[in-house]
Amino acid sequence: MGAVLAIVSFGLPAWAALGGDIASVQADQLHMQGSLRTTTAASYTVHEIQGATGAVVREYVSSAGKVFAVAWQGPWPPDMRQLLGSYFEQYRQAAKAQSSVRIGRRPLMIQQPGLVVQIGGHPRSFSGRAYIPDQLPSSVSAEAIQ
Amino acid sequence: MRGALKFFLTVSTGLACAFSVGCGGSSSSSSSTSTTSPTQTIVTSGANVAPISVNGGPSGNYPDAGFASVTVCVPGTTTCQTIDGVLVDTGSSGLRILSSALTLSLPQQNASDGNPVVECLPFVSGYTWGPVQTADVGIASEKASSVPIQVLSDTDFAAPAACTDQGASSDTLENLGANGIIGVGLFAQDCGSYCEVVQTAAGDFNPYYECPSSTASCQAIGESLAQQVQNPVALFSTDNNGVIIELPAVSEEPAVSGSLVFGIGTQSNNALGTAAVYTADPTSGNFSTTYSGTAYPDESFIDSGSNAYFFPSTTITQCGSTSDAPGFYCPSTTQNLSATNQGANGASGTVNFSVANAETLFNTSDFAFGDLGGTFSGGFDWGLPFFFGRNVFVAIQGQSTPGGTAPYWAY
Numbered sequence: 001m002g003a004v005l006a007i008v009s010f011g012l013p014a015w016a017a018l019g020g021d022i023a024s025v026q027a028d029q030l031h032m033q034g035s036l037r038t039t040t041a042a043s044y045t046v047h048e049i050q051g052a053t054g055a056v057v058r059e060y061v062s063s064a065g066k067v068f069a070v071a072w073q074g075p076w077p078p079d080m081r082q083l084l085g086s087y088f089e090q091y092r093q094a095a096k097a098q099s100s101v102r103i104g105r106r107p108l109m110i111q112q113p114g115l116v117v118q119i120g121g122h123p124r125s126f127s128g129r130a131y132i133p134d135q136l137p138s139s140v141s142a143e144a145i146q
Numbered sequence: 147m148r149g150a151l152k153f154f155l156t157v158s159t160g161l162a163c164a165f166s167v168g169c170g171g172s173s174s175s176s177s178s179t180s181t182t183s184p185t186q187t188i189v190t191s192g193a194n195v196a197p198i199s200v201n202g203g204p205s206g207n208y209p210d211a212g213f214a215s216v217t218v219c220v221p222g223t224t225t226c227q228t229i230d231g232v233l234v235d236t237g238s239s240g241l242r243i244l245s246s247a248l249t250l251s252l253p254q255q256n257a258s259d260g261n262p263v264v265e266c267l268p269f270v271s272g273y274t275w276g277p278v279q280t281a282d283v284g285i286a287s288e289k290a291s292s293v294p295i296q297v298l299s300d301t302d303f304a305a306p307a308a309c310t311d312q313g314a315s316s317d318t319l320e321n322l323g324a325n326g327i328i329g330v331g332l333f334a335q336d337c338g339s340y341c342e343v344v345q346t347a348a349g350d351f352n353p354y355y356e357c358p359s360s361t362a363s364c365q366a367i368g369e370s371l372a373q374q375v376q377n378p379v380a381l382f383s384t385d386n387n388g389v390i391i392e393l394p395a396v397s398e399e400p401a402v403s404g405s406l407v408f409g410i411g412t413q414s415n416n417a418l419g420t421a422a423v424y425t426a427d428p429t430s431g432n433f434s435t436t437y438s439g440t441a442y443p444d445e446s447f448i449d450s451g452s453n454a455y456f457f458p459s460t461t462i463t464q465c466g467s468t469s470d471a472p473g474f475y476c477p478s479t480t481q482n483l484s485a486t487n488q489g490a491n492g493a494s495g496t497v498n499f500s501v502a503n504a505e506t507l508f509n510t511s512d513f514a515f516g517d518l519g520g521t522f523s524g525g526f527d528w529g530l531p532f533f534f535g536r537n538v539f540v541a542i543q544g545q546s547t548p549g550g551t552a553p554y555w556a557y
Binding site: 051052053054055057073075076077078079080081082083088092095096098099100101102103104105106107108109111112118119120121122123124125126127128129143146 | 205207208209210211233235237238239267268269270271272307308311312313314321323329331333336337338340345347348349350351353429430431432444445447449451452453454456458460467470471472473508520521522523524525527529
């Protein structure tokens, strides 16, 4: 029973979605009970959420309070619908379109004017990142999102 | 098959260069002068040897993918079917066959309440969905009995949103580019202990489901290790501790042939020899690759099922996002590069590789490319080009091997 409680207590919360605001991150923080680590850079804050199964999600929040990027790593892909929020359908359509361009098993690379999503890995280990290019703080390069 | 009919094809540096555009004229047939490509021996016969073809596959348009034939039988019977065009994948574990390629009726695996067990396995390029069924599996002269496999079908059961949210389905020949996948990777099961219980935390994915009917909504279940889709190699009665992928060096060719060899150090034809062992993280199946001064310890791996070298570069030109090679690299001249792999055991070694213009390569009638590369932001994915010209050993976790504790790769 203790193990079950621990999983619930330290599991991933409902994440703030890409494009969401700081309020949802703070709501996450209330539910995290110590598994959230926040680091502050010059023009943004990183909220790192560590789950019980080894999954990690990092939310990048601008000084204006908007989630402009998310990055993740874990044994299986995260709930992309929750993580990408209003960008999920755009992601899904682009992913399906790309899989029909050229057959083959390879990392996913979606590069559109309003959305970049990059996913790689294999069963037991997936990682990726998504960001809104025109909302990246001017001092932040895409490579900083890991 | 020890001591039985057996002969070797030896591919020396000089011979490889005979087919290579970029080789210098001074190469000799002696391997003693080579510092980058030692002599490679490819075993082509033996009870533990299955042919691999890199030839575009059953869809006729799949670059840099190796295919083999696999026989599945109704358990305990001689009612069998040999399925060709099955993708050889060291990046996953378990046998998956398209329902559309399967003419046999295999027994369904059921959960404790009698409902059929159905799996959603995410891959980066899309998910596979379909029922877990049981088959005797044969390849070369190796056999495994009552192996849980996945039968890929979008229509037998209705996939839950958690599955369809993973992107595109890979359940048809058109989408998969193969009649199935034989996952001969680092693990004995496709999922492992993560799947033994239902993960209840928000955002955690569950691969295994039970589905009361073809239309009823499916519920996530825990699946015991023995019931999970199994790496068939680990269930062979012999030669069951891993595989060797042996493919010759290639620049670009319409097709090349090589071998999938079962067992490591179990026969006279599968010795580890002088191959260096790079152990992988036993949970994630990754090691660390350092490229261009940056180490990628979290998502670097060797995967015959990825169809290029995939790695991060801010300097190599990418193919246009609306081209027919999105995500690949398109440098104007071939780039000669190197990266360093480091195992969890501390073993370290540099790998030289080249990346050519993918659009140019795809604009030929070739399907085997030694210099195909593409983008990946978070790590280094050593896909099939890595396998050309070197024998790559893949040792299965939990099995005894001459190279020490698996999981590991050796080459």
